[in-house]
Amino acid sequence: MALTERISGGNSWLSVLLPVVVVLLVLYATRTDASEARLQFIFHPSVPTQSLTQTQARQIFTARQQHWEDGSKIHVFVLNTDTLEHQRFCRQLLQMFPYQLERIWNQITYSGQGDPPHIVDSSQALINAVNQTPGAVGYATDTFLEDQQDNKVNPL
Secondary structure: OOHHHHHHOOOHHHHHHHHHHHHHHHHHHHHHHHHHOOEEEEEOOOOOOOOOOHHHHHHHHOOOOOEOOOOOEOEEEEEOOOOHHHHHHHHHHOOOOHHHHHHHHHHHHHHOOOOOOEEEOOHHHHHHHHHHOOOEEEEEEHHHHOOOOOOEEEEO
């Protein structure tokens, strides 16, 4: 006899409802853990501004703005498009899907209007790249950055 039959005494509605409730609880727990970590911009110390509005971030990460206020080149670093952090960054902060951002990058690159962002495989690689590249900007979660005291960090 199945667990749901023992619990429900043979009621078919409970045998259908119990798996649905379990799935919803798992999804809620996963969503809560993922949403707790806030995304933050990280900047190379040479960057003249140390905060970005949502509009500025969208212009920079879609290559519509390619130079900082002082005229220096912006070097954008992002995580792989299949990472949870990158997907959250695109959806929540840029208000677009990762594939839409990638299409914009491809259009800009192939038309010769700009350079695509530098894609790195991990948050640690992104932080290292931003710290070593003048004019660089990137993002990471605050939980990852807690141990990274040397970075200039600004919450979104």
